[in-house]
Each structure stands twice: as structure tokens, then as C-alpha cells.
Amino acid sequence: MDATITLRVDGEERRLTVDTRTTLLDALRDRLEATSPKKGCDHGQCGACTVLLDGRRILSCLALAVAHDGADVTTAAGLGSGDGAPGGELHPVARAFVDHDGFQCGYCTPGQVCSAVGMLREAEAGWPSHATADLDAPVSLDDEEIRERMSGNLCRCGAYTNIVAAIREAAR
Amino acid sequence: MTTTPSTPSVGRPLTRLEGEAKVTGLAPYAYEYALTDPLYLGPVLSTVARGRVSAVDTARAEELPGVRAVLTPANAERLADTEDREFAVLQSDEVSFRGQFVAAVVADTPETAREAAGLVDVAYETLAHDVTLTADHPRLYRPEEVNTGVEADTEQGDPDAALARAAVVVDRTYRTPMEHNNPMEPHTTVALWDEGGGRLTLYDSTQGAHPVRHTVAGVFGLDPERVRVVAPYVGGGFGSKGSAHAHNVLAAMAARAVPGRPVKFALTRQQMFSLVGYRTPTIQRLRLGADRDGRLDAVVHDVVEQTSKIKEFAEQSGVCTRMMYAAPHRRTTHRLAPLDAPIPFWMRAPGEAPGMYALESAMDELAHECGVDPVELRLRNEPPVDPSTGEPWSDRALVRCLREGAERFGWHGRDPAPGARREGDWLVGTGVASAMYPHMVNPGSVAEIRYGEDRRYHVGIGAADIGTGALTALTQIAADALGRPLSEVVVSIGDTDLPEASVAGGSSGTTSWGAALVAAARVFRAEHGEAPAPGASARGTAPEDTATPGYSQYSFGAHFVEARVHADTGEIRVPRMLGLFSVGRVVNPRTARSQFLGGMVMGLSMALYEQSVVDPAFGHVVNHDLAQYHVAVHADVSGLEADWLEGEDPHAGPLGSRGVGEIGIVGTAAAVANACHHATGVRVRNLPLTPDLFLR
Amino acid sequence: MRPFDYTRPDGPADAVALVADDPGAAYLAGGTNLVDHMKLGVASPTRLVDVRGLLGNRVEELPGGGLRIGASVPNSDLAAHPAVRRRYPVLSAALLAGASGQLRNAATTGGNLFQRTRCPYFQDTTTPCNKREPGTGCSALEGHGRDNAVLGASDHCVATHPSDMAVALAALGAEARVLGPGGERVVPIPGLHRLPGSEPERDTVLGHGDLITAVDLPHLPVAARSAYRKVRDRASYAFALVSVAAALDVVDGTVADVRIAFGGLAHVPWRAHRAEEALIGGPATEEAFREAARAELADARTGRDNAFKVPMAVNTLASTLRGLTAEEAR
Structure with a gap:
């Protein structure tokens, strides 16, 4: 069963027809040729499909496109330079990934980058994590916090050490 | 090395040349090429570990709008060479392990392909199976x-x-x-036969474009030159992508039914547990x-x-x-x-x-x-x-x-x-x-160097970068071998249209391919000197044995x-x-x-x-x-x-x-x-x- | 996945009417478990009724000192809510121990309660499972049983409940506000989830069409000193082998009040009434903690692969209560 929806993808309004079964991830990859978010497991177990949905990091493989008509989607291709405008320079988080060699095969990377951008916003908003010792105290984003908050993004190449270094630098 | 420029590139901690493409997600992996009118493959996997397929009822699948073809052991084309039984896909009704391909659907959308695959009814005659390794297994044998x-x-x-x-x-x-290897990018192949059915292109996730070409060409009885494998970006492999597997064959078989249209086939994570080693x-x-x-x-x-x-x-x-x-x-x-x-x-x-x-x-x-x-x-x-x-x-x-x-x-x-x-x-x-x-060194890789109108050295070799940094390392090696700065060297990899390269395996890639680059640079400099004319080109082959015996x-x-x-x-x-x-x-x-x-x-x-x-x-x-x-x-x-x-x-x-x-x-x-x-x-x-x- | 209709009704009552009248209909909230199951063929609804936008997405104070959590409040927002962190830290901690940041952003309070078991056979339509297809048999009984329940299981099903949040809610004695075809009612947690018995296909006591609109937390001073301890195979992003939600009030070395629930042990978040009774009024000592845990697990039935859960549960409870006692002493 088909439905016509509108998505704002990386700043661009896109109108498309999807099967009600189409996930947001497949809508992006198969319908809109926006292949920056990756399909690693298709079941919410790896994080490769992470995008920012209305500003929050989510897994696009478990979101039905039809349920997000009108949503704003930002992929790693559309993060822009971090000042809100798409295009131009690399986003500071993405730049730090390059500088710190925070990836190898690159397949989990767009998801890691989107996740890191969303995670930094969450930390800035004072959200605690499983690594936060005192839930009632302000959050300080040390390496242990970064690692815990990024644990939904698997990297089989094992670039974790460098990813944490990249995020640490970008967070400064 | 023959000569190196005043500032050697080898040994420098360069960031990856493809870094921006990867952090933005714009680097295309096998599934992600913008191809016209793709179709999608939905496989059916055996649910018994040993036995035979006694019947396949495809009626419900075929009735589904958007289904283009249903392949079964009964109607699948006979392959030219099935001596390697991993590649004898749909060639008989025998089931040798659970999770083996027993049928496949080609459909207009991924959703339809998946649904239709679920509607193929397969009946089995089941035989007792043995899947348990023990130290005193009665059939233990010594391999050759x-x-x-x-x-x-x-x-x-x-x-x-x-x-x-x-x-x-x-x-x-x-x-x-x-x-299980579990590279983050699932094993994927997109198969496209030209309208005449004589040439096959595979956009593949592999550690070796040329090895996959040779395997697939052999299985289909084609001259290897008629099979092109494209794999410049590979989302990890760790060995499992070191060879073609049954899914390459299945995708190519399915695409043959719809010449001129690409058939996309990415294994699911679950399917990778039985099909890719x-x-x-x-x-x-x-x-x-x-x-x-x-x-x-x-x-x-x-x-x-x-x-x-x-x-x-x-x-x-x-x-x-x-x-x-x-x-x-x-x-x-x-x-x-x-x-x-x-x-x-x-x-x-x-x-x-x-x-x-x-x-x-x-x-x-x-x-x-x-x-x-x-x-x-x-x-x-x-x-x-x-x-x-x-x-x-x-x-x-x-x-x-x-x-x-x-x-x-x-x-x-x-x-x-x-x-x-x-x-x-x-x-x-x-x-x-x-x-x-x-x-480990794999012999026989070939590199080609062409001096372009853009005053840069274009180096081609069908090597694979599965995340190792091979592209960057090869560029460094080529720059030094040519005695030129990095900015004058462009290396292309991951395509059988480029010269033959060995598999990215056994930690041998950089050494084996690098030897070909060094050989090609030597030939190029001998033939064209240090001030080549645009269009000048040369090839070199890695020696049989680069290591000192x-x-x-x-x-x-x-x-x-x-x-x-x-x-x-x-x-x-x-x-x-x-x-x-x-x-x-x-x-x-x-x-x-x-x-x-x-x-x-x-x-x-x-x-x-x-x-x-x-x-x-x-x-x-x-x-x-x-x-x-x-x-x-x-x-x-x-x-x-x-x-x-x-x-x-x-x-x-x-x-x-x-x-x-x-x-x-x-x-x-x-x-x-x-x-x-x-x-x-x-x-x-x-x-x-x-x-x-x-x-x- | 089977084709389905997608509907976004105007209000909760419309949603309930739509689902109640259609045996093929299911509610869609965050979708993090349902979409997963639809892809696997574990769930095959013919109609999805999207309730995310219809239900409360705020945490509100209740007269008397409790909190009301709208069913659409995302797990991440609930975990970060200042009142929850201060007054019910066990709930924040349980939420934060579950899933990943991305999943918590999508998953809702109501949806989390309907998470289904992660039993591998339940999730694999090529193997028999009484919960997925009643009457086909339980593959986990003889098969890979590391995740199997040790308390309250039946011959029909040995699955465990996967939610961390629900374990904290069980310890806190929360209440689910349910809107059904017959009107509104309140279902206590524990009490919402049920043991498998001979009907393992039913995870909860709710009927088709029942919709959780909110979860109420009671005024519970003991909860201010509470913790969630989750033991899992890796440091993050994994389901519990064993987990403990506990709240403890110790006065002069004596347990004045205590709330305990276990995760990973049963088909339900397991409220440890026996352990609580054993502890109340007694000394807050290591031996008492272990004794209480052993009492709770006295009826445990284990198999080849999951016998470790009993000592792990005993040790984890003791460790958690020890930690809370030390906190109290500071």
C-alpha cells in the first residue's frame, strides 16, 4: 500500500511515494538515492543507519517512512559546517574523524558522525548516561561518557579509540 | 625503491585520501550506485540442514504484483562449472546445510522481493544431520x-x-x-547483464575484484574479459569477502532473467551467518x-x-x-x-x-x-x-x-x-x-601508470581498500617510486577495468600491490624519463618472489x-x-x-x-x-x-x-x-x- | 513483511476503537520493537494505528507527590527528567542501561512496556515457538538456553522479559493507566505482565485494543535512594543476563524499607516480595542480603545453560544493596 509523503532531507524538500512498509532508511537509500546512512543490520543493532530526525539521533532502519511525513532528516552528507547551513566545509565532528583516523572501512562512519553530533547535543542539554555516576549532578563529558553514549554505533574495524579522540576534540 | 624525491611520502602519517567521502557517507559502496530501474532480489533459504527439496510452490509469490521472476532448482539455468559446490547454486534439489539458497525472487521493490520470498513454499525431504564438532568425531580425517x-x-x-x-x-x-566476520557492510552484489546477455557487471563488496571476476566467469563459462567487477569502496571484510560466495552467483543468475536491468542483492545480517564463511x-x-x-x-x-x-x-x-x-x-x-x-x-x-x-x-x-x-x-x-x-x-x-x-x-x-x-x-x-x-606476498599483480594532460601520474591497479588504508598507502608508494610529490599522483583501485591485482588477504595487499607499483614506475621512468609527455604510459608486474629466498x-x-x-x-x-x-x-x-x-x-x-x-x-x-x-x-x-x-x-x-x-x-x-x-x-x-x- | 494500512487517528478513543474492531490492527509508537518484528515476520499486522502523537509526551506532578508519565514520553527524555533523576534514580538508571541513545530517543514509555522477549527462537520464524505460534512447541527448552527464565517459567515457555525500565517500574510499584474499549482503568506494575503458563502468547493481562496512555509513579520516599544494576555480556548495548532494581532505607543498621525487582530471570519483571519481607526490620548486612536473595530464588528451576543466573542474581542483589547501604552511610 502506497502513501505519498514529504521529507526534508539535508535541507531539501523531497516528495516521494513509499510503500507503507518502507523504512525511513530504505526511503532514503532506495527512493531518494540518499545513501549516506548505511544499512548494517536493519534491526536496530548496529547504528550504521543513524540520522538526525528533527534534530535527534535515531535509527532510520526502525522508523517507518510513512510515520514521519513532514519530518526533517539530516544525514552525514547534510551536516554542513555545523553552523546550520548545508554544504561548504566539513562539520567539525566529521573533520575530527578524518584527522584522528576515526574510521577504516567507512561503512559505520556516517552513522557514527551523526550519532556523535546528536550525542553532543544531548550532553549539552545535561542528559545523563549509564556512565554518569551521580544522576543528580551536572554532566561532564569525559572519555568514559563518550564511550558509553556512542555504544549504539558498532565499528567492526575497531576504530573506537580514534573515534573517541575525534569526538573529544570536536567537543572542545 | 629506485629513487625517492627529496621528501619521501612513505613513512608519513597521511590522513586517508578518501576521508571526506567516507565521513560524509558519499563514498559509494556496492549497493549505492545510481543505476537505472533496479530490481531487487529476495532469496529463500533452506530451513533444514540436510535433505532435498521435494517441491517448490511459487504460485503465491508469482501472483504478487511486481514480481518479475522466481528462480528454483527446477527452472534455474545450468551453470558451466559447478565443481566448487559452493557455487552450484540452485543446480540440484540437494540441501547440504541450513541456510542454503533454495529459491529466489526478483521484484520491483525491496519490500515486494522480501514478501514474495516469504510466499515461496518449499517442501523438504529431511535427512538426519550432523552439525556438532567433537574431539572424537567418528569421521575425523586428515586434510591433504x-x-x-x-x-x-x-x-x-x-x-x-x-x-x-x-x-x-x-x-x-x-x-x-x-x-563470524560480520563486516559492517553486508555482503552485497548488484548484477547487470547487458541487453545482449554477453557481458556481466557486478558492483560487489569484495576484497578482490579480479578473484571474483575469475570465479564468476568460470561458473558461467564466460571469458573473464566479459565480467567486470567494481568495488572501489568495501565496508570491511576481515576475510569473508576474500572470495566470491554463492550470492554472487545467485545475483548474476537472477539478473540474467532481466537483461539490461540491474538486480540489487544485499544479504541480510541474518543470512550472512550461513552464506559467507x-x-x-x-x-x-x-x-x-x-x-x-x-x-x-x-x-x-x-x-x-x-x-x-x-x-x-x-x-x-x-x-x-x-x-x-x-x-x-x-x-x-x-x-x-x-x-x-x-x-x-x-x-x-x-x-x-x-x-x-x-x-x-x-x-x-x-x-x-x-x-x-x-x-x-x-x-x-x-x-x-x-x-x-x-x-x-x-x-x-x-x-x-x-x-x-x-x-x-x-x-x-x-x-x-x-x-x-x-x-x-x-x-x-x-x-x-x-x-x-x-x-605473505601474492605474486602477479600488475600496475599501469599513465601521465595525464593534467600533469599528474594516473596509477591504476585493481586492488581493494577494505579499510586498510591501501589507497593512501599505494599513493605514497607510487609517489616515491616515481620520485614525484603526492599531489602529482592519483591512484585508482577496485575495478577489473584496471590491471589485475591479488586479493586483499593474508596481510599481503600493500606489499604485493606495492611491488607492482614499484615495477611499473621503474618501467615508466626507464621508458619516459623524468619529464614524460602527456599520454605516456607503462605497465609493470610484481615479481614472482619479492622476498629474499x-x-x-x-x-x-x-x-x-x-x-x-x-x-x-x-x-x-x-x-x-x-x-x-x-x-x-x-x-x-x-x-x-x-x-x-x-x-x-x-x-x-x-x-x-x-x-x-x-x-x-x-x-x-x-x-x-x-x-x-x-x-x-x-x-x-x-x-x-x-x-x-x-x-x-x-x-x-x-x-x-x-x-x-x-x-x-x-x-x-x-x-x-x-x-x-x-x-x-x-x-x-x-x-x-x-x-x-x-x-x- | 505483509502489506498494511497506516492510520493516524484523531485521538486516543478513536485509536482504541480502530484497533479493538480490527483483529489485524496493532498500535505503533516508537516502533523500535514492532518494526523489527514485522521485518522478521514475528508480527504481521494488517493495520498500524500510530498513537505517538495522541498520547502525553510530558512528565507531570501528581497530587500526593507522585509523577504521571505520558505514554509517548521517549525513554531518553524520561531518563533525563530532573524529577525522575532526583526522586526515582532507579528508573533513570534502568532506562539508561537499556538499548542505545538512538533507540531511547525513539522508544516510548508505553511501547517499552510491550517489548517482547529476545528469546532467539521467538525471533526466528523458522523454528517452533509457543509464544509466536501457539502449540508448535518450545525450542528453547532443549535448545540454546542461556537467556532462559529461572523463575515462573512453564513447560510451554521459558522466555524472559527484556525491558530494563519495566524492572524499575515493578520495584517502584508503578501503575499503568489503560484506555480500553470498555473505558479507562488502572493496572498495577507488577501485575501488567503475566507468567507464561499455558498461554505464553499473552505477554500482558491487557486485551486487544487496550492502550496504555500513561504510567503513574507513586509517592515513594525510599526511591530517592535506589539503584539499577545490570549484568550483561558486554559493557553496553546488550540485554541483561541478570539485573536488579532496588531501593533501600536503612535506619540505625536496620532495614526500614526496601523494594526489589529482578530482570532477566522471568517472563515478567520479577518483584522480589519474598526477599523484601525477609529484609524488612532485619539487619542491613551482607549475610542478610544474600539470605534474602536466596529465599527469593529458592524455587528457581535451571537448565544446562542458565544455572549461572541463580548465583549471579544472589551476588548482584547483595552487591546492589551493599552499595545502597554504603551510600546511606555517607
Whole structure:
């Protein structure tokens, strides 16, 4: 069963027809040729499909496109330079990934980058994590916090050490 | 190297040339090419482990709007060459393992393809299956040879007599589970036949475009020139993408039904647990006979593993024991149980990874038995020449790795008593293990260099960058070989339209392809000089044997690990790991470090988490997804450090380099297990080390 | 996945009417478990009724000192809510121990309660499972049983409940506000989830069409000193082998009040009434904690693969209560 929806993808309004079964991830990859978010497991177990949905990091493989008509989607291709405008320079988080060699095969990377951008916003908003010792105290984003908050993004190449270094630098 | 410019590129820690494309996600992987009117393949997998397909009812699938074709064993085209039974897709009604292709649907959308595949009704005649590896399996046999083409068994001296008289004997059996590579990018192929049906293009996720071309061309009876394989970006492989697999064949068969239209086929994560290889489970009995000072007199390493009944793969787990330590009496054996199981294949450091886990665990037990420090024990058993061949070592630096690693880790003064240190609720221990990996070179790669109108050198080779940093390293090597700055060199890889290249496997890529670049540059400079005209071009082929004969060539390393085990829950944390390696010359320190770190993370993951559990009743991997097949996550990895000894291997070919991709995983699991024993006093001899095993 | 209709009704009552009248209909909230199951063929609804936008997405104070959590409040927002962190830290901690940041952003309070078991056989349509297909048999009984329940299981099903949040809610004695075809009612937690018995296909006591609109937390001073301890195979992003939600009030070395629930042990978040009774009024000592845990697990039935859960649960409870006692002493 088909439905016509509108998505704002990386700043661009896109109108498309999807099967009600189409996930947001497949809508992006198969319908809109926006292949920056990756399909690693298709079941919410790896994080490769992470995008920012209305500003929050989510897994696009478990979101039905039809349920997000009108949503704003930002992929790693559309993060822009971090000042809100798409295009131009690399986003500071993405730049730090390059500088710190925070990836190898690159397949989990767009998801890691989107996740890191969303995670930094969450930390800035004072959200605690499983690594936060005192839930009632302000959050300080040390390496242990970064690692815990990024644990939904698997990297089989094992670039974790460098990813944490990249995020640490970008967070400064 | 012939000549280098004033500032050599090799040795510089360049960031990856494709970095921006990867961090933005714009680098195209196999599934992601913008092709016109693609169709989608939905496979049907067998739900029995052994038997035959007695009937396939495709009616419900065919009735679904948008279904273009349904392939079954009855209607599938007959392939030209099915001697390798992995590729005999839909060629008979026989089912040889659970999760084998038994049918497939081609449809207009991925949703329809998947739904239609679910509507294909397959009936089976089921036969009793055997999927369980045991040490005394009744059908154990000795393979002709093991992976890498070496003999299955070796014997020197009289190991049984030596063990009988040894003052100290360690006789232990270690088990490693079935493990799956699980690269983040699922195995994917997009197949497109031209309208005439004479040429096939595969956009593939592979560690070797040319090897896939040769396999697929052979299976379909085509001239290899009529098969093009495109794979410039590959989302990891760790061995499983080192060969074509059945899905390449299935996609090409399906696409033949719809010439002119690409058929996209990405395996699901679940399907990857039966179709693209895995590391065999191993049962390894180690017997060490030594004097009271821990000097080895005898080493026996008996390996039992599984293979599939339709295709043999013999992991060379005992081979490391042939050369690692000095001992006059030695035996290594490999036995295989043929099971109704999927086909095992390469997974990062096949052989060395499980083998060194067992050997280095046994060495730790020997150190404990003899009351000798585990680092010192290894130093005492350092062989002056390769014990397996009698050849001198080209660059054996194990002693330095152990000594300098121990220094940097703060090993000295370690209290050897297990279970003696506690910090709060955590029991703390440290462990060490050696690492080693053979220097492998694949001959025959070819590179082409063309000087362009843009005044740049365009270098082409069909090599693969699966995350190793090969593209960047090859650019560095080419720049130096041409005597030009990096900015004047553009390297293209990952396409059979480029000259032939060997597989990215055995940590051989950079060395093997680099030799071709060096050869091509030599020819180019000889023919065109230092001021070539635009359009000038030359080809070069890597020599048959780049390494100096008569030397035994291995990389070495040492792992030092701190482990913490929770006194109440048995949870294990590894807050500190140091790997110090010797790999000859390092082409790019930044990407090489990443390779070491990545190998160590996979080794940590092997030690603590990874295990594919087979249900004997059904014959499938029960935990066939990434929620249940645990790999290390961010929170598991801290305090990780990798470094290497500066230098080059004078006998390793023109670059003086050996591979870096696999040694990081070798020995890691033993170091972790040894640290856990030191922390708790509990010796666990099977991987993975899960919390329940340390409960008290 | 089977084709389905997608509907976004105007209000909760419309949603309930739509689902109640259509046996093929299911509610869609965050979708993190349902979409997963639809892809696997574990769930095959013919109509999805999207309720995310219809239900409360705020945490509100209740007269008397409790909190009302709208069913659409995402797990991440709930975990970060200042009142929850201060007054019910066990709930924040349980949420934060579950899933990943991305999943918590999508998953809702109501949806989390309907998470289904992660039993591998339940999730694999090629193997028999009484919960997925009643009457086909339980593959986990003889098969891979590491995740299997040790308390309250039946011969029909040995699955465990996967939610961390629900374990904290069980310890706190929360209440689900349910809107059904017959109107509104309140279902206590524990009490919402049910043991498998001979009907393992039913995870909860709710009927088709029942919709959780909010979860109420009671005024519970003991909850201010509470913790969630989750033991799992890796440090993050994994389901519990065993987990403990506990709140403890110790006065002069004596347990004045205590709330305990276990995760990973049963088909339900397991409220440990026996352990609580054993502890109340007694000394807050290591031995008492272990004794209480052993009492709770006295009826445990274990198999080849899951026997470790009993000592792990005993140790984890003791460790958690020890930690809370030490906190109290500071």
C-alpha cells in the first residue's frame, strides 16, 4: 500500500511515494538515492543507519517512512559546517574523524558522525548516561561518557579509540 | 625503491585520501550506485540442514504484483562449472546445510522481493544431520593440506618420549567457538547483464575484484574479459569477502532473467551467518614438556576443526607452533570433521588467531607451573633459527617486543600469584602473550601508470581498500617510486577495468600491490624519463618472489593486558592493552596504527564476546544477528595502545614492509585470558570468557 | 513483511476503537520493537494505528507527590527528567542501561512496556515457538538456553522479559493507566505482565485494543535512594543476563524499607516480595542480603545453560544493596 509523503532531507524538500512498509532508511537509500546512512543490520543493532530526525539521533532502519511525513532528516552528507547551513566545509565532528583516523572501512562512519553530533547535543542539554555516576549532578563529558553514549554505533574495524579522540576534540 | 624525491611520502602519517567521502557517507559502496530501474532480489533459504527439496510452490509469490521472476532448482539455468559446490547454486534439489539458497525472487521493490520470498513454499525431504564438532568425531580425517597450502601434520624428533621424561608437562585442551566476520557492510552484489546477455557487471563488496571476476566467469563459462567487477569502496571484510560466495552467483543468475536491468542483492545480517564463511570452532590439545626452568623439550599441538561436507576448508591453527619456540621434539596435527554445516572460510588471521590463543595460553600455564615469569619463559625459548625449516630469521624481533613492551607496560615487579590483587569490588590481573604473523606476498599483480594532460601520474591497479588504508598507502608508494610529490599522483583501485591485482588477504595487499607499483614506475621512468609527455604510459608486474629466498620471514609482537573481573558478578573489563609489534617498514603510521588497534579490538572481542551458537536440533546459528552475536562496542574499549619497532625487513622485498592487517588479533585473546587468570586464579580454557565463568 | 494500512487517528478513543474492531490492527509508537518484528515476520499486522502523537509526551506532578508519565514520553527524555533523576534514580538508571541513545530517543514509555522477549527462537520464524505460534512447541527448552527464565517459567515457555525500565517500574510499584474499549482503568506494575503458563502468547493481562496512555509513579520516599544494576555480556548495548532494581532505607543498621525487582530471570519483571519481607526490620548486612536473595530464588528451576543466573542474581542483589547501604552511610 502506497502513501505519498514529504521529507526534508539535508535541507531539501523531497516528495516521494513509499510503500507503507518502507523504512525511513530504505526511503532514503532506495527512493531518494540518499545513501549516506548505511544499512548494517536493519534491526536496530548496529547504528550504521543513524540520522538526525528533527534534530535527534535515531535509527532510520526502525522508523517507518510513512510515520514521519513532514519530518526533517539530516544525514552525514547534510551536516554542513555545523553552523546550520548545508554544504561548504566539513562539520567539525566529521573533520575530527578524518584527522584522528576515526574510521577504516567507512561503512559505520556516517552513522557514527551523526550519532556523535546528536550525542553532543544531548550532553549539552545535561542528559545523563549509564556512565554518569551521580544522576543528580551536572554532566561532564569525559572519555568514559563518550564511550558509553556512542555504544549504539558498532565499528567492526575497531576504530573506537580514534573515534573517541575525534569526538573529544570536536567537543572542545 | 629506485629513487625517492627529496621528501619521501612513505613513512608519513597521511590522513586517508578518501576521508571526506567516507565521513560524509558519499563514498559509494556496492549497493549505492545510481543505476537505472533496479530490481531487487529476495532469496529463500533452506530451513533444514540436510535433505532435498521435494517441491517448490511459487504460485503465491508469482501472483504478487511486481514480481518479475522466481528462480528454483527446477527452472534455474545450468551453470558451466559447478565443481566448487559452493557455487552450484540452485543446480540440484540437494540441501547440504541450513541456510542454503533454495529459491529466489526478483521484484520491483525491496519490500515486494522480501514478501514474495516469504510466499515461496518449499517442501523438504529431511535427512538426519550432523552439525556438532567433537574431539572424537567418528569421521575425523586428515586434510591433504591446510590453508596456505602447507602440510597438515609435521613431526620432529620423538615428542612422545620427550613428554614422557619431561620434568614439567602441561597437557591442556583449549576450545574456540565458531565465529563470524560480520563486516559492517553486508555482503552485497548488484548484477547487470547487458541487453545482449554477453557481458556481466557486478558492483560487489569484495576484497578482490579480479578473484571474483575469475570465479564468476568460470561458473558461467564466460571469458573473464566479459565480467567486470567494481568495488572501489568495501565496508570491511576481515576475510569473508576474500572470495566470491554463492550470492554472487545467485545475483548474476537472477539478473540474467532481466537483461539490461540491474538486480540489487544485499544479504541480510541474518543470512550472512550461513552464506559467507565463518571461523571454524577449534578443539586444540596442547602438550608442552619442559625442564623445571621452563625450557621446552617437546611441543605437541593437535587441532580438531570442522569443515563442510561440500567444500573443504582447513584452518591452519597448529601451524604457529611449528616455528614459534625452540624445542627439539615437536608434532603438529590437523583433523577435520565434515559436517552438514555452512562452509568455513577466512576470518582475520585464520590459523594464527585460534592457534596462538591455545599456544600462548599453554605457555602461560607452563610459566605458572615452573614459577617463571611469563615474559622470561618466552625469552628462554627463543629459537636461533626457524625450527620448522632451519632457515635464519630475516627480522625476528619477538624478544625486543616482549622486553620493550614489558618496560612500557610496567610489567616488572608483577606479583605472579593469581587472585592476589583487589581494588574495591574488582579483582585485578595482568597478562602477556606473543603475537606473530607470516610475511605473505601474492605474486602477479600488475600496475599501469599513465601521465595525464593534467600533469599528474594516473596509477591504476585493481586492488581493494577494505579499510586498510591501501589507497593512501599505494599513493605514497607510487609517489616515491616515481620520485614525484603526492599531489602529482592519483591512484585508482577496485575495478577489473584496471590491471589485475591479488586479493586483499593474508596481510599481503600493500606489499604485493606495492611491488607492482614499484615495477611499473621503474618501467615508466626507464621508458619516459623524468619529464614524460602527456599520454605516456607503462605497465609493470610484481615479481614472482619479492622476498629474499632462504630467510624465514614473520612479523612478531607482544600483547600486554590488564583485566578486571568483578568479584560479585564476574563481569570483565579490560582497561589497558598494549600491543608492540615488529612489521618491517611502516608505509603510513596513521593508518597502520589503526590496523593494529583494530586487530586488537577484534582480539578483545574474540576473547570476551564472540561466539556463534549452533543448535544441534536445527543446525543453524541461533544468535544470528548483532544483538545476540556480541562484538566489542565503544564502552568495551579503553586504554588501548599500539606501537611498533622502527626498522625495515631487508629481505621482505622492495618496500621492506610486512603486513599489518592481521597481527593485532593474534595472541590478544590469550593475553586477555592470561590476565583474567592472574586476576582471579580461575583458568578458563574456552572462549569467550563470559561473566558466568568467573562467578564464585 | 505483509502489506498494511497506516492510520493516524484523531485521538486516543478513536485509536482504541480502530484497533479493538480490527483483529489485524496493532498500535505503533516508537516502533523500535514492532518494526523489527514485522521485518522478521514475528508480527504481521494488517493495520498500524500510530498513537505517538495522541498520547502525553510530558512528565507531570501528581497530587500526593507522585509523577504521571505520558505514554509517548521517549525513554531518553524520561531518563533525563530532573524529577525522575532526583526522586526515582532507579528508573533513570534502568532506562539508561537499556538499548542505545538512538533507540531511547525513539522508544516510548508505553511501547517499552510491550517489548517482547529476545528469546532467539521467538525471533526466528523458522523454528517452533509457543509464544509466536501457539502449540508448535518450545525450542528453547532443549535448545540454546542461556537467556532462559529461572523463575515462573512453564513447560510451554521459558522466555524472559527484556525491558530494563519495566524492572524499575515493578520495584517502584508503578501503575499503568489503560484506555480500553470498555473505558479507562488502572493496572498495577507488577501485575501488567503475566507468567507464561499455558498461554505464553499473552505477554500482558491487557486485551486487544487496550492502550496504555500513561504510567503513574507513586509517592515513594525510599526511591530517592535506589539503584539499577545490570549484568550483561558486554559493557553496553546488550540485554541483561541478570539485573536488579532496588531501593533501600536503612535506619540505625536496620532495614526500614526496601523494594526489589529482578530482570532477566522471568517472563515478567520479577518483584522480589519474598526477599523484601525477609529484609524488612532485619539487619542491613551482607549475610542478610544474600539470605534474602536466596529465599527469593529458592524455587528457581535451571537448565544446562542458565544455572549461572541463580548465583549471579544472589551476588548482584547483595552487591546492589551493599552499595545502597554504603551510600546511606555517607
